[in-house]
Amino acid sequence: MTDIASSYRRGVPLPQAYRLLNHGPTVLVSAAHGGRRNVMAAAWAMPLDFDPPKVTVVIDKNTFTRTLIEASGSFALSVPCRVLADATYAAGSLSGAERSDKFADCGLAHFTAQRIEAPLIEGCVAWLECRVIAGPHEHHHQQAYDLFVAEVLAAQADERVFADGRWRADSPPELRTLHHQGGGAFFVAGETVQAKKPAA
């Protein structure tokens, strides 16, 4: 597939990777194992540490993506933008377990990651490649809360929206991140306000 957006994709230094999720966007979670792959939407994802960067994300037991994550030990988070609102809602509504190609059914294309088998999602504005942290306590939280903890191995962002470690205030409206309210309604990231530095 021709990747028009790839010319804007830039590596993000790992100590800055947390900023890709810091403002609370909805993400697409993708995974692959043994020749199968899948993608789902998740509103419950956030940074967990700065350097080395970690993230945490809630992934329901009923999802096919979780099966692939548990088998492969890794997943990708891709941060969708306004033009992908319909596709993101579809990824959060349809199950990939009985589909030959959920990506196509959702209108999503994908490309190869740098460090993991999971594919990254075309047209998104940021990407994090993650390896699940395994251990007895982590396993408990996966079972009790569907909560996965992972280390970020690689990160990229579209330079039109994120450059020099910061989200750009002048990014195009169609490339703004999505923040799921529920039922397919999303807030689009709006204007940037800069708070005053507090007196010490």
Place this chain on the structure above:
Amino acid sequence: MTDIASSYRRGVPLPQAYRLLNHGPTVLVSAAHGGRRNVMAAAWAMPLDFDPPKVTVVIDKNTFTRTLIEASGSFALSVPCRVLADATYAAGSLSGAERSDKFADCGLAHFTAQRIEAPLIEGCVAWLECRVIAGPHEHHHQQAYDLFVAEVLAAQADERVFADGRWRADSPPELRTLHHQGGGAFFVAGETVQAKKPAA
């Protein structure tokens, strides 16, 4: 203190409480114990379950708020809005350990919660009262990741921005939620887009 905003505050049924955080806003975390109280800002907070509602939040070991949470077993999350951008940044920058009143120093007022000792923050648009879930695995995640899991005991929201279980698309600009990018720069929640329901 006169509470002008209180006339707009409404109880939120617990099964809808997750929606107050679903779109990824930055929150103010407050706690109280033994006559002392404090407040801090946190960008790393999210829902963890629907009903009974749970949340998870990262609270650094170096914060005075954490000391109060560990002593009391509870905390409140208040969701600030645009008019509180400076105060939110101050709450995330200043330490309350050596201040007689960090609330005043940040320009924040507070009022009494329904179920817990922690105060709720005036001028915010949503409030969740939370009880920490204790256990050996939860304790591990507090120590290893600064990650707290808690059950939501009570929730309220300002009816001008959240009504009938939904964020309102027509809420006033100054009452829109904040989404921290870093360094005191926040995205303000922008317009609402409704995604198309996917074909089954």
